[in-house]
Amino acid sequence: MTGYPYRTVFVWGAVLALFWLAACSPWSVAWNLGIGTAVALVACIALAAATRRIRAGRAASRQVLSAMDSALRTLPGNIRRNTPLVLAVGESSGVLARAFGNDVVHVTDVAIWVRVEDPVQLKYIADALKRWREGQGPDAVAYLVDTDSTVDAATLTAATLRWRTAVDETSRAVGYALPVCVAVYAAESAVSQLPCPWFGLSGVLPSQRSALTDQIAASALAHARWVAQGERARWAYRVAQLDAAARWAAGALLPGLTDSGRGTRSVNLVAFGVTAAQGAVSSDSLVGHYANAITGLKQPSLTAAHARLPLPDALLRGIALQPMQHPLPRALAHAFVGLAVALCAAAGASAWQNRALVARIQANMMRYQAVPPEHDAARSDALSALRRDRTELERYARSGLPPRLSLGFYRAGALLPTLNTLIASYQPPEPPPPMIELNGLSLFKTGNAQLNPGSNRVMFGALEMIKAHPDKRVLVAGHTDSTGNPANNMKLSEARAASVRDWLADASGIPLSHFAIQGYGDTRPKAPNDTDAGRAANRRVEITLIPDCRSDGTTARATHSPPGQPACSFE
Known part of the structure; x- marks a missing residue:
């Protein structure tokens, strides 16, 4: 997925497991064959799944990578590593269309913005971009919300949960918790000459959502001193709109992203902001109902031209660039861990089998010594077992130990002189009476x-x-x-x-x-x-x-x- 050699690691693990079963396992041949077959089958399934996932990722990210190359062809080569790369998603395709137009990639003075409309493709695109940046993954995910386009709470909840799940899967795929920035657009119908900056917080957010919205409202009110005297009434109305949008988003949107108990991890929320954007104001939207509930005033539905939504560059100031993460050292570390586990398993199996070998030979010697000379048939059987043990130990001394015994735990060699003494002490019975x-x-x-x-x-x-x-x-x-x-x-x-x-x-x-x-x-x-x-x-x-x-x-x-x-x- 992220340049990480999953298939190579799968093959390495399967080879270690099969070698252990063939050379070190203390189990029977039937058990080893059965487990080896299962290991080979699991490895084949894992290889097929990894190959399918890689192909799906390439198909999903092909258009994005082509757009990235076209957009950045004239920019310096180090732009891909020194400029924040942000994946922009939205609760609806309309907000992305207003922010990007027909573009897939948009480059601003602050960041490189990549448009992602399908939650399923988020992890594939993030993976492809990490490989495109040579191990440096995306720096953040921006969740764009157009307040006036959200008119159904169930639809909003479902969309939020889908993106939360997609962000969680993407974080697992790239190997770190992706920072998430929530950008809320409050619609205003009148064409104003007053530019509206982003009001919000970036970096460490307060744990209480009320404190978050209070700081945003305080920042919006404080900005009034920079507004001309004749525009302050309109600015006060804008502040009320921004405050309503922020409080609505904090109560209706953020719980779906950050609260636990939804089957996935909460997102790593590092930025939250709101701005005003020209568009249609509807009293039937969720924000309209919320504003009417807290103010008692019903806003009329107004129609205005939809201007292009500004991307939340200002909210990225508290988000650090992701470090380079080369997959090879991590893959080598995992391969070394697998080798260490295999060696430990081999050492454990060797110790167990050496102990079993010594116990078996000692039991055969005790059985031989316990048989009285007059019971020659039983004594001959015990002697045959001693001779087999001696042949086995002599073969080990002559040809070397097999891998299942040769990890420093071999102790049976010291029993060979005792075996020779017992075998030499055997006296055959006198022949039957003539x-x-x-x-x-x-x-x-x-x-x-x-x-x-x-x-x-x-x-x-x-x-x-x-x-x-x-x-x-x-x-x-x-x-x-x-x-x-x-x-x-x-x-x-x-x-x-x-x-x-x-x-x-x-x-x-x-x-x-x-x-x-x-x-x-x-x-x-x-x-x-x-x-x-x-x-x-x-x-x-x-x-x-x-x-x-x-x-x-x-x-x-x-x-x-x-x-x-x-x-x-x-x-």
């Missing part, structure tokens, strides 16, 4: 527990296994099929286990106390008993090596001891 299965058909006859002749060849493998592990206890378990009585099958399986034990003890020279026997009968089939092949598979003898007992009476790997009588009960 077991040899002997086919019962090759060892015994049906229903018999005596070893068949030549069955020792079948048991040589078991004998070699026992001799290779002299530190292990030996469990001999007998099994039968489901044929016959279960109680007899249980006794038969135990007797067969005892026969095998006796042979192994005798052949190996190992004491019988190193062996244990167990009969299971048909309670643990390995195949269905409804077929010959299944029943043959179930008639078996299993020889299992079990770790020796510890001093505390527990096995070294109790979890891997086979069902049945534990090795520690051999004695």
Whole structure:
């Protein structure tokens, strides 16, 4: 709008937000994609709105800028910065037509006056003029009021509210509260040779409107000493007209501009004045009704030629020129603020994620240390998590930290030695107890527990296994099929286990106390008993090596001891 690079700032903000989401965000990928899409959509909408506003401003101000160039072409180059530039608006188009004629721009000895008839275009024209003056915005807005043309209070109130809203929007657009000057024209029908100056105040106005109008009336009366003796009666009548117009405007017009509670900010009123202008005097105007109410005299409606209204140059004396406001430093400041906010957000996200990383690794270490060695499956899972953590930390040490962790809050590197120590301390569990299965058909006859002749060849493998592990206890378990009585099958399986034990003890020279026997009968089939092949598979003898007992009476790997009588009960 004012030479300020809105679109560039929008793009910069969107880039910072997207970079933060891509590199620093602690949220999930789905959340980042959703928020990133929303950011891109908002940026596109903002760019489209800014582009549309710039184009609308150019279209609205093209005629004004062309008129400015034509009016000021012959004037010195610094006129645009050293001369007050005032936007003239009115409660009706008629007052602007009487003040400007057909001109859009009027240059006086005091100011450059620019005519604005549409409240919607006020902000665009003000913006264009600020760029035309290279960062120096308009110095004031002059609100011109022709008292005798206002005959409807509702119309006046609506017009005042529209201009108040337009001035508020324009002030936001140019970046400062535009000073507002209210100029009131009191119509007089008689052609007078007495020039009428502006009576009013400029600069700091009194808070009480009655004090404002009293000072204007006092100034008008004091001016009588400069009036010729023969004109003082007419001047007194003029003073009464000026006083009525000023008091009416102060009571009917200024509240609509300055009172709060209308949805917009009150205008920055810095000047108020009244003058007499030749025109039609109507008793039906609002001022006529007001004058009749306070004086009791009804003015006749008189018609006179409409002279050109003088622009209120005198009311600009208390209004200072606006300083130069280059948009680039402000845009750079906003870009720097956006960068600072992004860095703070990135630092906060980095600190949060570093803390979460350390907490996760410490939790994995505590979980690993809390699992007892005999629960090897859970211990292996915990060890896998430690190895993943170590791989992650080693990758960071080797390749550098990702942006989400690399803002000075990284503390997980100190945990790497502890991870290495815990991983190195892991001892894999002892292998399951060796077991040899002997086919019962090759060892015994049906229903018999005596070893068949030549069955020792079948048991040589078991004998070699026992001799290779002299530190292990030996469990001999007998099994039968489901044929016959279960109680007899249980006794038969135990007797067969005892026969095998006796042979192994005798052949190996190992004491019988190193062996244990167990009969299971048909309670643990390995195949269905409804077929010959299944029943043959179930008639078996299993020889299992079990770790020796510890001093505390527990096995070294109790979890891997086979069902049945534990090795520690051999004695």
